[in-house]
Amino acid sequence: MFRKLVLALACVLFIGTLAGCSSEDNKDENSSDKGKVQVVVSFNPLKEFTEAVGKDKVNVISIVSDGMEAHDFEPKAKDMEKISKAKIFVYNGLGMESWVEDTLQVIDNRDLIIVDSSKNVNAIKMQEDDHEEDEEDDEHEHGEFDPHIWLSVKEAKVQALNIKNALVQADQANEDFYQKNYQEFAGKLDELYNEYAQKFQEVQNKHFVTGHAAFAYLCRDFGLEQNSVEDVFAEGEPTPKRLQELTEYCKENNIKVVFMEELASPKVSETLANEVGAKIQTIYTIESKEDGKDYLQSMRENLENIYTSIK
Ligand SMILES: [Zn+2]
Structure with missing residues (x-):
């Protein structure tokens, strides 16, 4: 309940912000970011993957800033404003960001490319006892899957591929660049996997x-x-x-x-x-x-x- 109220309040503030300063939309944008694809991601691993594929052709902002807990995060009006100005929004999926659905409903950005990075991953279903259920706490809005896919180098490859596809969609002229960077990153993930699969086997x-x-x-x-x-x-x-x-x-x-x-x-x-x-x-x-x-x-x-x- 509390979470819903906070989100509703953030939406009201957000709409107020838009009405108040639409004329100075791009004022605070860094001039060196001009011409880059503006990407907003929910939290750090997605920033890492987007930068690995997009390199100097993307400008990536993370909604959850460094040092903040990603699991119990709630977006503020300023976060919604960032998403509303982005070309691409990337989130992890599998319930990691319980705020995403409600947030995207109030974003007025019809051209926004939305990426659920968990598309096509091999998700792990959670066991009942993975999570001590507290009946009185209605703030639990987790999904039925374990969201920590980025901690698998194999699933990270799938996430990076989903991001690569979105970058190509947003910036077709640089398709070869994104493709090459993705292959390079995927190759390094494979190398890391192969090296440690061998070690752990022993x-x-x-x-x-x-x-x-x-x-x-x-x-x-x-x-x-x-x-x-x-x-x-x-x-x-x-x-x-x-x-x-x-x-x-x-x-x-x-x-x-x-x-x-x-x-x-x-x-x-x-x-x-x-x-x-x-x-x-x-x-x-x-x-x-x-x-x-x-x-x-x-x-x-x-x-x-x-x-x-x-x-
Ligand atoms: Zn976690």
Whole structure:
């Protein structure tokens, strides 16, 4: 209910903003962005993919800014204004952005190319117990699938392809450029996959522990198993019972490293690591840009660190 009210209020403010300053529409646009395809994305991985394919021919703005939690984000009037001025809007899909449908309904931009990046991905259906349902909380508007597709290098390729197609549609003159960049990026994703598929095949222990259950797709790619402090939607500090279970899991599976995410209960991860005598190490969900690293760098580091922790 509260979410709906906030969104309704943002819409009213947004319409007010449009009426108030339509004459200075492009005033704040950087002159070096002139002639580039204006792309608005919901959050960081989509920015990474769009820039990998579009390079200097695109100007990409992310609605969820760095350091913000992508899972419980609510758009503001200024965000809607950005989308209303864009050529392309890219979102992840699979319920990651519960605000998208309502937001797009109030955007007055008939030429906007809308990209659901999850089109044609092989989505993972969520188990009932992946998410502790709270009957009294009507703010849960998640879909039935795990949205973390960008953490699979295989699904990332599909997302980048959907984005490439939209760029070609928006800017046909540069079709060859986008095609070439996409092939290059897809090739690097394949290389990364092949390198680590080989490595993970050779290790016996397949278990790792992290901040929130974001890595189901990465696990599927490489035959691994994740356990986590927070659930798929990064909701809720864990109960003492959950912590007890995790402690036992770590001991049973000889967990030597507990991975810590900047935006998902880092303190609890630290406590858990201390409790079981494990080392603490950063892992990137890429939901926000961290340490200035791009997608490939973050994924390589994730894979290397998981591999080192279990080999
Ligand atoms: Zn997440």
